[in-house]
Amino acid sequence: MSVLGERVDPEASSNWTTGLRTRLQRTVPPGQILPDRQPVYVASWIYVFGVLSLAAFLVVLGSGGWLALGGVTWWHTSSVGHFVNSLHLWSVELFFAFMVIHLWGKFWMAAWRGKRALTWITGAVAFLASIGTAFTGYLSQSNFDSQWISTQAKDGLNAVGIGAWFNVLNTGQMLLWHVVLLPLAVGVLAVLHVVLVRRHGVVPPIDADVEEPT
Amino acid sequence: MSATSVLADGAGSYVHWGVVQISVTNLIIIGVMLVVFVLAIVLPFPGNRRQRESEDQR
Numbered sequence: 565m566s567v568l569g570e571r572v573d574p575e576a577s578s579n580w581t582t583g584l585r586t587r588l589q590r591t592v593p594p595g596q597i598l599p600d601r602q603p604v605y606v607a608s609w610i611y612v613f614g615v616l617s618l619a620a621f622l623v624v625l626g627s628g629g630w631l632a633l634g635g636v637t638w639w640h641t642s643s644v645g646h647f648v649n650s651l652h653l654w655s656v657e658l659f660f661a662f663m664v665i666h667l668w669g670k671f672w673m674a675a676w677r678g679k680r681a682l683t684w685i686t687g688a689v690a691f692l693a694s695i696g697t698a699f700t701g702y703l704s705q706s707n708f709d710s711q712w713i714s715t716q717a718k719d720g721l722n723a724v725g726i727g728a729w730f731n732v733l734n735t736g737q738m739l740l741w742h743v744v745l746l747p748l749a750v751g752v753l754a755v756l757h758v759v760l761v762r763r764h765g766v767v768p769p770i771d772a773d774v775e776e777p778t
Numbered sequence: 779m780s781a782t783s784v785l786a787d788g789a790g791s792y793v794h795w796g797v798v799q800i801s802v803t804n805l806i807i808i809g810v811m812l813v814v815f816v817l818a819i820v821l822p823f824p825g826n827r828r829q830r831e832s833e834d835q836r
Contacts, residue, residue, distance in 0.1 A: 610815075669819075
């Protein structure tokens with residue numbers, strides 16, 4: 565709306581808000597952000613593992629936030645701390661198991677078909693970022709295990725020449741990477757991935773008789 | 779007994795296959811994931827039959 569009350573043409577407007585709104589509206593087709601109906605081929609267990617990965621990721625974030633509230637001495641000494649620590653570990657284990665099965669399913673479906681290359685790429689990069697997050701999690705345990713892993717990791721990372729960029733022996737740096745930088749990267753990539761899935765729709769089976777953009 | 783072998787005690791069983799070395803635990807987990815993957819493809823999804831029947835009745 566302009567100050568006079570008439571509607572502004574979004575195409576003609578240079579207003580940032582209008583431009584962003586138009587962009588968001590164009591990103592996902594109307595009604596596809598949270599659809600309540602899906603094509604019949606989606607009624608298969610193999611299509612469940614993407615959302616299972618997301619559910620596990622939310623438990624990882626929740627339990628990780630809880631650990632951050634209590635702190636190191638709490639998760640090492642109290643029974644509730646031990647429980648939340650285990651909850652964080654096992655939700656990560658399930659997150660990776662679900663994500664890998666999702667990856668296998670999508671690989672054998674050739675899920676990059678129908679202009680879905682960016683969906684595939686964001687998923688693959690999110691997987692790599694998740695591995696980095698998990699590895700820095702090992703370094704953040706603050707026990708002999710994390711000390712052992714960090715000394716082994718620094719040799720491997722220095723051998724491939726990336727030890728100059730970060731120091732796995734620096735517990736403070738690795739803890740901050742684990743609780744801020746890498747979860748943020750995984751979260752942003754996961755949101756982008758889901759938005760792209762909603763934009764292009766779920767990939768049909770290879771032999772499905774559906775019209776797809778080439 | 780050397781110090782290294784003492785440290786390695788209780789570190790779990792490993793399977794050696796050429797250059798590949800993997801713990802039995804990880805091997806079992808990968809095996810279970812493969813089984814879940816196959817089951818996810820093979821097992822019918824609940825509600826799918828009901829939906830098809832209701833669409834056939836229309």
